[in-house]
């Protein structure tokens with residue numbers, strides 16, 4: 435038995451076609467979706483993502499700016515820049531690439547972004563909206579995970595979903611979205627004593643821990659849907675997920691590859707959020 439591949443890249447491309455059509459309609463009404471990506475310092479992984487985001491904007495005909503700031507940029511300078519983009523009508527989405535240099539307090543930066551431009555969905559008000567089920571911009575990776583499930587016919591309703599990882603950017607919000615989709619949700623983390631046991635009860639398993647190849651065949655219920663959110667850069671430069679892919683392939687029913695799984699969806703959901711923010715600016 436070999437799992438079916440969840441082709442994130444392909445699914446992502448078809449969603450981008452939908453977004454592009456919608457963006458063109460909006461342009462007809464005089465609004466071009468605009469995104470600014472702010473990068474502080476020289477983190478090499480961040481450079482790649484920032485480039486991918488700019489490329490996606492170009493592909494969809496968005497207005498896009500990339501602001502590259504030196505690692506020594508002060509918190510105050512960054513806050514002033516955000517204040518400026520909060521007021522800039524051409525820009526509907528503001529993304530400050532994380533992680534930030536140590537001397538900048540991430541929370542202060544995220545809090546400063548206008549909620550209506552919070553295309554990452556990291557602002558406390560966006561998080562609160564998600565929690566209570568209000569209409570809001572959703573965090574991109576979690577939204578991408580749900581989209582992958584739905585577009586492969588794996589509706590989470592009534593399923594047992596196990597999330598490994600409890601970060602604010604993936605683990606917690608993806609658990610909340612799965613709950614909203616009527617899954618029964620278990621959240622595991624580094625202090626969970628019997629991880630393989632719980633994990634192997636999952637109909638849907640989401641790995642978001644940042645430990646290369648942590649999830650082995652024995653952790654997977656036969657036929658389960660395995661979503662690998664890990665983006666780990668190995669010493670040889672290759673990208674690797676949190677799931678031991680070759681091992682898992684023999685046991686899972688469906689599985690996302692890394693690269694080509696969740697990663698492209700993250701960027702596509704960012705484009706979708708920017709479009710939504712732009713549409714709302716009309717109202």
Ligand SMILES: Nc1nc(=O)c2c([nH]1)NC[C@@H]1CN(c3ccc(C(=O)N[C@@H](CCC(=O)O)C(=O)O)cc3)C=[N+]21
Nearest residue numbers: 482483486530531532533554665693694695697698700
């Ligand atoms: N404020 C903020 N928002 C983010 O959304 C954010 C961030 N900071 N910091 C870094 C992480 C990481 N992230 C990825 C996005 C796309 C790919 C992606 O496109 N991956 C491709 C391959 C890329 C490659 O080859 O390196 C794939 O998986 O196929 C990966 C990772 C967004 N992040």
